Amino acid sequence: MAALADPPIVETRRDGERSLAVAFALMVALLVAAPFVVYPVFLMQALCFALFACAFNLLIGYVGLLSFGHALFFGWASYLSAHAAKIWGFPPEAAVLIGTTSGAVLGIIAGSIAIRRQGIYFAMITLALAQMMYFVALRAPFTGGEDGIQDVPRGRLFGVFDLSHEMTMYVFILVMVLAGFVFIYRIINSPFGEVLKAIRENEPRAVSLGYKTDRYKLCAFVLSATLAGLAGALKALVFQLASLTDVYWTMSGEVVLMTLVGGLGTVFGPVVGAFLIVAMENYLAQFGQWVLVIQGVIFVACVLVFRRGIVGELAHALGVKL
């Protein structure tokens, strides 16, 4: 029986990899063609949020940790890279590096506090820590309070590429986001990623097998925070703005929403979710406060009837991995 059962599993695995490769090629093709059809700033915004959501999904989807405070890394990275580019006059690559590093450092601090508790407490702790850093951002002199840091120069990448040119900027963002995406894919398919999934499925068992699960969780947390920081830094350059919105709890909620809509624990879900939610918000901006209500309704609908998310449902219907 075991011999009979084995081949189909190998088969689905190979199918899974093929479906992922096809989907990836499709995604890249769409993103390369998109700026000729759609407004590039919208695409860049969606791409930054897609990376943010993928980073968040690394935690919830593959370690089972719901962080309700990811705005902390996104927002602070956005502030620090905006500050570096505007006040210190750093070139964009250095500014992005500073933002990303700040994500990592904050991730180490917040992570080592938050992983002391599991499940629901983890979510509350990350939310509380993020709120604390929101108040710090509100008070700190360099963040510009309610105004934020405006008119951040995009500068010249490596002194060569002028990022104030919309298409050059788009290519830069696309390359960075795709690199982040591929990096996350590498993580979840590495031996390290397998241990993360084991922790998600059954932490006590992973502990009994000799894995120091706290270290694995912290490591995943820091990776996720770092990539969220990268997303925030890129966003600051795209909009030439870092503001309080990026560190507020609503931003943490939005990234949960994007990932949930796209599909928790799917490879492409966060990207699809980010594009949908960003499109929805741009389209609904004229309706003001209704955005909040609609977001709420989507949350409720996703939890009650649509837990796999769009990509999850699609993958389920096609019987492939996406």
Added chain:
Amino acid sequence: MVEIFGIPSYALFGQLLIGLINGSFYALLSLGLAVIFGMLNIINFTHGAQYMMGAFAAYLMLEYLGLDYWVALVIVPFLIAATGIVIERLFLQHIRKLDHLYGLILTFGLALIIEGLFRNAYGSSGKPYQVPELLQGGRNLGFMFLPNYRAWVIAFSLVVCFATWFAIERTRLGSYLRAATENPTLVRAFGINVPRMVTLTYGFGVGLAALAGVMAAPIYNVSPQMGSDLIIVVFAVVVIGGMGSILGAIITGFALGVIEGLTKVFFPEASSTVIFVIMAIVLLIRPAGLFGRTV
């Protein structure tokens, strides 16, 4: 003028009083969260929105029906509890078997809906609510000025907190509740209607939040976003206290309110972050929380 640590006693005790007021809201809200979590295994993110609904209900009753504070204090908790029961029946009962995280996400979504609807209807600006006539004014205690209404809020919330503690720890109904928290299947086997108890528990927790909202209405302005920032602080309070103990939730709530008030006197820049800092320290030293059992 009396001075303590170089601070005029009026300022010191004034902030202490504000701290106690905030503490009583922290205590009432974290108590409700703890009771709900015990029975439903859900962290009720809607709690802040329900507190806001309580304040708004009091405001609207005064504005449109001419019903004063005292009527609101009695009716509003039941009214909002009823909406809570509807939410439990419509949504929460369906996700009981899922991972806890879905409960948090679902109630977060509900909180967004409620806050969004209120913002659409009433805008973001705060609405003033008169202190009831009976409790206007205050008395001078020599070292501080004590407004009557604030004294009432502290006293009344202490009474409510201890009544809740008594009901859960010392009555027959409370013993059913505690038993059902430990082992719902067994309690059902004894012929007790556990699902109904779950629904009523949720209603009760929501009612506590609404009661806090009514009491908060004359102190803070009534506004749609009054609950969302508060609930995050209350989460931190819950993490510090641990949700294992009713008395622990009450003590932690009041203590943190006082600490926050004192921080406002001695180090005002840190007053909005001090509770979160304490949370981080507690987690580093005693991860289960001050009164929590290890999870």
